[in-house]
Amino acid sequence: MIAFDPELIRRYDQPAPRYTSYPTATHFRDDFRETSYREQVASSNEDPIPRPLSLYVHIPFCFSPCFYCGCHRLIVHPKRATAEGAEYLRRLIREIELQASLFDPGREVVQLHLGGGTPTFLDDANLARLVEGIGRAFRLAREEDRDFSIEVDPRTVTPERIALLADLGFNRLSLGVQDFDPEVQLAVNRIQPVETVASLLATARAVGFVSINLDLIYGLPNQTRDSFARTLEQVVALRPNRLAVYGYAHLPQRFAAQRHIPAEALPDPETRLALLAIAVERLTEAGYRYIGMDHFALPEDELARAFEGGRLHRNFNGYSTHPECALVGLGLSSIGFVGDAYAQNTRSLSRYYEAIDQGRLAIERGLVLSEEDHLRRTIIQDIMCRDEIRFEAYERRFDIVFAERFGAELKRLAELERDGLIELGASGFRILPRGRLLLRAIARCFDAYLADQRVAPLPRHSRII
Ligand code: SF4
CATH class of the missing domain: 1.10.10.920 (Arc Repressor Mutant, subunit A)
Incomplete structure (x- = not known):
């Protein structure tokens, strides 16, 4: 392969x-606003067979900065988490209701993805309120036809919380691991021992998650060929269904948190390439199929089967098996694709709150495709x-x-x-x-x-x- x-x-x-999109988000236009979006949704409702829906819900908050991070996220002190989460959720549920009212009620939600930031920043009660809010506003597909996934920061959950996520209807889990080596974890400000992740995985399997993904990153500070090989051994032993192996992009001029990473701690270009080679070799040896950019899956996993059958699809969340869906973006900075257009919400929390409080969508840019x-x-x-x-x-x-x-x-x-x-x-x-x-x-x-x-x-x- x-x-x-x-x-x-x-x-x-x-x-x-x-x-993850074409044209890429850098070509979105500021004159695409709520009116343009409403026109796109209305015309998509008139399609002979309107597309089912895939919802992407963005929770932008994190408790502490991982130094490699290039995501749009807001760091909140744990003491402020409950209040901040509740404030955000109030607007998010209102936005969900506003969006749902635009779509033909016959259009089912077959896919839901909670991403961030850290979706598990929300406490149990708020996560339950969010899922209930989505279920009240949209028509959800039958349980056996649903693909509901959530990104989990292992530091924010216990086995009990994993069981709650299954009770709420999630059936796919993605855990951010990056690297198990303690020195690498220290250098990127993200400490999460392998034992923690192993226990969460065991619970996830026991409570019925059908697919578990782990994210890894190569090119991080202090990574060596030996340390990364050890991480890969530990990962292979955990046998996740899917793996994403991303290359770290060091762009400290764009991402302030990366300024904590001294350039001299990064692997040199030759080592970086060797780290990728080790990952490819070890994962393919362990039976994983390379399905496309950065992504591996066990042969029996749905993504690997979709790749074999020519049904694989790519969107802002990476690879997916639902090419037929319209993608509805919800929450701060989220991006959707409905009708012929991409639409993105504002990246400013205050403007997001202001728009929703005034009963408007928070769309600030987008693009109608030619x-x-x-x-x-x-x-x-x-x-x-x-x-x-x-x-x-x-x-x-x-x-x-x-x-x-x-x-x-x-x-x-x-x-x-x-x-x-x-x-x-x-x-x-x-x-x-x-x-x-x-x-x-x-x-x-x-x-x-x-x-x-x-x-x-x-x-x-x-x-x-
Ligand atoms: S990597 Fe994830 S948890 Fe860490 S700061 Fe970025 S979004 Fe937050």
Whole structure:
């Protein structure tokens, strides 16, 4: 599935979007507001078969800063947590009601994802109120058809809290681990012993969670080949169903918390590459399938099966098995995709509260996709989620002749073929093992928003590896 070629990776390791959306959020426009969003929802309700719904709910608060973090989050002292959580939840439930009133009541919620920040920042009572609020406002799919997931910071939960999450209807869990080495944990201000995570996993399995994901990060301060290999051994022994292995992007000029990480504590580029190689080797040896950018899954996991069956999909939450859904973003800074448009809520807590208190949605920017955007978005999605791209699928759906429309892109693909990333034919291309870790480099060939495809510095984006 993956061939690890350090020389090739070094050559292609340039900044590139992660393509959780296309166009990327940097191209959203400030003149997309609530009225534009309402128009999109109304027109999506008129579709011959309106799409079911996937809800993303953002809880922006955390108790303390992890120094590697690049998320939009607000640090709150534990003493203020109950009051702050209640204030936020009041607005969030109001927003849920406002959003639900826009959608045809027949449209079911088949997927729910609570992300952050730290969703388990909310205490048990507030988490229960949130789930009840969603259930009152929206029509939820039957229990067996639901995919309800939550991101969990192991430091904020006990086995009892994990059992409560199952009672509330969550059936998928994602735990942030990053690294089990005590020195690395100290350097990133996130202490969570392996025993804590193991006990939470055991409870999650006992109370019926069908899928458990662990997040790891390579390239963190103090990581060495040996320490990361030990972490991987511990992770493999825990046997999560899915794993995400992200590369740490050190951008201290953008993310203040990262200024606590001295550059000299970071692994050098050669070690960083070796850490990725160790992860790929150890996880594939342990039976995990590489399903796409940064993500691994056991062969029987639904994501791995969706990849095999060509049903994998990518959105702001990473990979998903629900390509047919409209995505409704709820909470501070959340992003949705409904009809033909992306829509993002404000990133300012005071403006979020103000909008909701006035009975308005807090949407402050977004983008209505053109036909060209749709076409390129579909191709880029397919590159991120499949191992074979067939041109006729786009010719039929978008009424184009692929070779005429994408002459320049085919030339760029020919360069990738010379480097062994893909095998290019007249009717499509196949992503080869040497290209699997470089999906972003292949996808960017179709990104019309990148000014110079060969040398664009793209300072806003992280490097591919
Ligand atoms: S990594 Fe997660 S828990 Fe840590 S500061 Fe960032 S959002 Fe909060």
